[in-house]
Amino acid sequence: MEGGAGNKLLSLYFNLMLIVQLQFWSSLLPISYSAAIRHLPGFPGPLPFELETGYVGVGESEEVQLFYYFLKSEKNPEKDPLVIWLTGGPGCSALSALLYEIGPLFFAVDEEYNGTLPNLVLKPHSWTQVASIIFIDSPVGTGFSYSTTSQGFQTGDFKSSKHLYQFLTKWMIDHPELVNNPIYVAGDSYSGKIIPLVVKDISDGNEAGNEPFINIKGYIMGNPVTDPVFDSNKQVQYAHGMGLIPDELYESVKRSCGGNYVQIDPTNVLCQKDMQSFYKCISGLNIAQILEPLCFFASPKPEEMVGDRRSLKQKNNEFLDPKPIKPIPTDRCRSFDYLLAYSWANDSRVRNALHIRKGSVGNWQRCSYGLPYQYEIQSSIEYHANLSKKGFRSLIYSGDHDMAVPFLATEAWIKSLNYSIVDEWRSWIVDGQIGGYTRTYSNRMTFATVKGGGHTAPEYKPKECFAMFKRWISEDPL
Incomplete structure (x- = not known):
């Protein structure tokens, strides 16, 4: 037998054995599971905020297990908005957004890394100061989410959106204390294709009388992939x-x-x-x-x-998302900071602390680009048009130094909706300095640029993006 063919058969055998083991193992587990996290390896002392992790089973037979991180608002969780955050990719882990973008923790990057478990420190501009946030590993195969069947890994724009709606309905049943809180769906990059579809699914479910009623108020998107034209x-x-x-x-x-x-x-x-x-x-x-x-x-x-x-x-x-290889020794290379997440998330102590099911996934990847994913939505503009007719609020922001999805593109498709301007182009200020520029339309859509921001703007300009989010979520002018 040729060596290449033999290796392929061996790989197939191990994959099939893993699936069989997962099916047997998962049959012994509850469909949904959650746990309160008081301590995390790398962070000194108890966490000064409330963190919960868990799984929610979705799909026809709950074969897809979506993993999540839930952080309660540090202000007033009984009344503050609840944000559902979807990281882009598709296939980029929610942990990436939590650590590098809008969450309360980050790695101590100023310390010289010696190859051991990276240390965690608090971030001063976490969006959890004014809102509760659910970070979801979606679609299946992302981060710590997995499927107990090989068919479950087959997904795409529409299926992942349906899974997210199922996730949210089940999660709200398990968290009835938040059923009246205003809810927003948010994310950046490729999630620009998914967010408006999820909001539509929620709205349609509410109109159909599905329980529980989800108090959806709007959505937030950063440098969103929308339409290739x-x-x-x-x-x-x-x-x-x-x-x-x-x-x-x-x-x-x-x-x-x-x-x-x-x-x-x-x-x-x-x-x-x-x-x-x-x-x-x-x-x-x-x-x-x-x-x-x-x-x-x-x-x-x-x-x-x-x-x-x-x-x-x-x-x-x-x-x-550069591959995790030995970093080039440059001054403050952001790619090196990404490597710390691989070391942290793949440490057995961290996985135990997060209550990751043993044997469910292999090495954690910041972004899993090899997913069997169907890109079905060519353009999401029509969804924005329909959501505008229903009166949902929206904040669309763009880091103005991103060339992957330039702010000019986002500004252009927003203009194509043909809504009148109610707040003309102007600067918005943070600590006496221009944080970016903004314009608001009659469909309750606010467009904002973040001066100096990149593709994931809060990663590059955390103070400015937090100020932008805090003002908008409170329905104040930017």
């Missing part, structure tokens, strides 16, 4: 505006490609040539935040980025 086409204009490509190339590519840089006619030689020049200009950039170093040069070759881009994740994930 807007998202990718605006990259060229953005690069020109930021001085990354010269005037001559910008004018030439506009003429040769006719403003369409997503689905290029293979016979259009001039457009292909101009796009090659464009990608050559940006090939050394960290497109998640163009001012920061690209520490791991794993970017795709320019010719691989030309053509039909069904999702930004398919071409840009290597920029957004």
Whole structure:
């Protein structure tokens, strides 16, 4: 037998054995499970906030087990809003958002890392100061979520959205004390495709009389993947505006490609040539935040980025989540901070503290890009239009130094909804300085830029993003 074929058969055997073990093991466990966490390895003393972790079974036979982290508001959890946070990818762990974006904990990155368990410290700008947050590992196969059947891992935009609605209904039944709290669905990056669909599912369920009634009030999205016609086409204009490509190339590519840089006619030689020049200009950039170093040069070759881009994740994930390899010794390389999460989340003491089911998942990954996932929603704009008609509030924000989903793209599709402006373009201020710019529309949609922010804006500008969130969630002007 050929060595390659033998290895494939061996791998298949071990995968099948794992599935059989999971099916047997999970049959002995409750469909839903939760536990209060008082201490976490790496953090000195008891946690100064309330943390709960657990699983909720979803799917036809509850074969999909979605893992979550629930942090109560540090202000007034009985009345404060409840935020359901969906990390992007698809396939990026909720723990990434908790630690690097809006949660109360972060790694002590100023300490010299010696290979042992990383230390945790408190963050001063956690969104949990004014809201309770459920961080969900979704879709299945993300973070610590798993399936007890091989079929359960097959998912996509619509199925994962349905699972999230099932999750929320079951979770609310187990937490009746929060049933009257205002609820918002939030997230960033690829979750821009999923969030409006989840809000629709919740709204439809309420209108159908499903129990429990979910007090959904609106949604929040950061640098959201929405529509390739807007998202990718605006990259060229953005690069020109930021001085990354010269005037001559910008004018030439506009003429040769006719403003369409997503689905290029293979016979259009001039457009292909101009796009090659464009990608050559940006090939050394960290497109998640163009001012920061690209520490791991794993970017795709320019010719691989030309053509039909069904999702930004398919071409840009290597920029957004470099593989956990030995870091290049650079001054404050953000990629090194990501590596700390691998060391922490894969430590057996941490898994025991979080009550992760033994044998359910292998190594924790910050982003699992190999999921068998179906990208079914080409554009989510129609969902925003329908949700606007129902009167839901929305906050759409963009870090203005993100080139993966440029703020120009988000601004353009918002304008395409054709709602009148009720608060004209202006700056918003944090501690006497401009935090970004904002505009509000008659459909109760607020658009905001975060000055200096990247693809996951709170990661880069935590103080400004917390101020933005706190004002908006309280229905105050930014």
